[in-house]
Amino acid sequence: MTGDAATRLIETAGELLAHAYQMELEAQERYGYLADQMQMHNNVDLTKLFRELARVEGIHASGILEQMKDMQVPQIRPPDYKWSGGESPEVVDMGDMHYMMSPRQALLLALKAEQSAFEFFDYLLKSTDNQEIRHFAAEFAEEEQEHVELVLRELKKYPESDEPAREDMDPPTQQE
Amino acid sequence: MNIQKTATFKAGDYKSDLTPVWCPGCGDFHVLLSVTKALAELGTPPENVAVISGIGCSSRIPAYTNCYGFHGVHGRSLALGAGLKVARPDLTVMVMSGDGDGFSIGGNHFLHACRRNIDMTYIVMDNRVYGMTKGQPSPTTEPDWDSALSPGGTGLSPFHPLVIALASGANFVAREFSGDIKGSTRTIVEAVRHPGFSFVEILSPCVTFRPDEREWKNQTHAAAVEATDDPARAARRIMTDDGFNVGILYRGHRKPYETHVKDTAGDPAVLEEEFAI
Numbered sequence: 001m002t003g004d005a006a007t008r009l010i011e012t013a014g015e016l017l018a019h020a021y022q023m024e025l026e027a028q029e030r031y032g033y034l035a036d037q038m039q040m041h042n043n044v045d046l047t048k049l050f051r052e053l054a055r056v057e058g059i060h061a062s063g064i065l066e067q068m069k070d071m072q073v074p075q076i077r078p079p080d081y082k083w084s085g086g087e088s089p090e091v092v093d094m095g096d097m098h099y100m101m102s103p104r105q106a107l108l109l110a111l112k113a114e115q116s117a118f119e120f121f122d123y124l125l126k127s128t129d130n131q132e133i134r135h136f137a138a139e140f141a142e143e144e145q146e147h148v149e150l151v152l153r154e155l156k157k158y159p160e161s162d163e164p165a166r167e168d169m170d171p172p173t174q175q176e
Numbered sequence: 177m178n179i180q181k182t183a184t185f186k187a188g189d190y191k192s193d194l195t196p197v198w199c200p201g202c203g204d205f206h207v208l209l210s211v212t213k214a215l216a217e218l219g220t221p222p223e224n225v226a227v228i229s230g231i232g233c234s235s236r237i238p239a240y241t242n243c244y245g246f247h248g249v250h251g252r253s254l255a256l257g258a259g260l261k262v263a264r265p266d267l268t269v270m271v272m273s274g275d276g277d278g279f280s281i282g283g284n285h286f287l288h289a290c291r292r293n294i295d296m297t298y299i300v301m302d303n304r305v306y307g308m309t310k311g312q313p314s315p316t317t318e319p320d321w322d323s324a325l326s327p328g329g330t331g332l333s334p335f336h337p338l339v340i341a342l343a344s345g346a347n348f349v350a351r352e353f354s355g356d357i358k359g360s361t362r363t364i365v366e367a368v369r370h371p372g373f374s375f376v377e378i379l380s381p382c383v384t385f386r387p388d389e390r391e392w393k394n395q396t397h398a399a400a401v402e403a404t405d406d407p408a409r410a411a412r413r414i415m416t417d418d419g420f421n422v423g424i425l426y427r428g429h430r431k432p433y434e435t436h437v438k439d440t441a442g443d444p445a446v447l448e449e450e451f452a453i
Contacts, residue, residue, distance in 0.1 A: 029188070037200040078187070078213060079362070086358020094209075095355045095393060097200035098383065172310065172384050 009082045010124065013132040014073040017064060019088075020140050022081060023117060024061035027090040028054050034092060034106075041099045046106050049154075053110055056150075057090075060143060067136075089116035090144075100166045104158035111151045118144035184219050187212040192242045201390070203354035203380030204234050207301050210357050210378075211270070212241065214364035218268070225268045228257040230282060233308045234274035234301035234380070251281030254289040254298065261296045262435045268368060269296040276306045279315040279335050286337075290344030293372045295432040299364065300337065300375070301354070303382035303389065311385035323385075337377050338414050342407060342426055347372030349410065349426040350403075353396040354380040356422065363424060372432035379420075392420070399423040 010016050035050035083089055092109045121141035125134055190212040198204050215225060225243035229235035230253035238245025244267075248256045257271035278286055278300045289298065304321075306312040313326045315335035322329050341349045348370040352360040360378060367374035379396060381389035403424035404410050410426040 033205070034200075036195040037198075037205075040195055040197055041200060077217070079217060079358070086356065086361070093355070094205045095201055095203065095381065095383075095390065099200045101200065 028057035201383035206354035210360035230277040232274040290346040301380040348374035
């Protein structure tokens, strides 16, 4: 996601809140899907990790919903959200998943998603003079930065040097 | 809070509670997401949509939707879909398949479904391999794809689905990449709206047996030319295609097949009369 699209087109605080809420909902849903995938492949550690990330995103979605109570918030059709990639910047690309994924690899994907979300709000904050938008953009950028730091702290538990080799003792293409 | 209601359905309304068993990273997850987003955009109630499939990884998709579905027999999804659409023209019929199911076992049905031009949408998740049966080459596999089951490759020219669809009379022909959810969603919406038989090939990587296909996200690119309604022009374009152009190739104006069956929706007595001996 590039911030410029959001900067050009998000014109009201209500519109920003609608985007922020959708972003958290999509992130919650996506982490839930990833947890399901890992559960299906009996990867207990990553199931827990993705469920926890989904839970955190859900809490933030509820918080934004609370903020929306006294606001004029437009209902936006899915194709009309202003992110350029077609999906919110905070979702992990499901194409990057792997059945033998390690916790470190999963956290790196989460880190990328959280950083994209931070950049979305940070760019908006730096590019608009609308004080109301700046207020919310600063708040959301700070929250996303907290997510980034949370993931970075988790990553320290899985240093690259300890990364296990991705080796399948019964690879899917060996059937002779 | 003052939210103006405009949308009726969300993508999640079209998803079932079943968890897909596809491999993590499989492009079919993206296709499921695009299909549900497209249905939400179309606003068709789930009970007015039928998702029909054959056999294979991709053909599991009806179970993962909250619409009516039929997980049929190998290669026969189009026959099932055609029969249903003729009997129930009021339904939105989406037939979902894979490259093995759709172009090999069901290859003959593909030709005639294009020719008949019944108003339904055919989405083929093309991963160029038989994934469910553990990695045999399919009709769209490259001739030099070297694997344990095809040492040195098959040496056979791959089937070209868009060329066949166009030549056989499909009224709408497109290709998308599964990872481009926005593009795929938009094209599926157009395919469903377009009258007649719409064919959408979605390049959907098999990350288990074709890990090389993860590169498709860097190889696919928007077609440099706009869609055309001239089959001759579309044919010239597709014959010089590199296999990774995505977007709508052709929107035709051929009149869809018209069923002569009465609209029996909600009236079993009328149906009974037709079948009375």
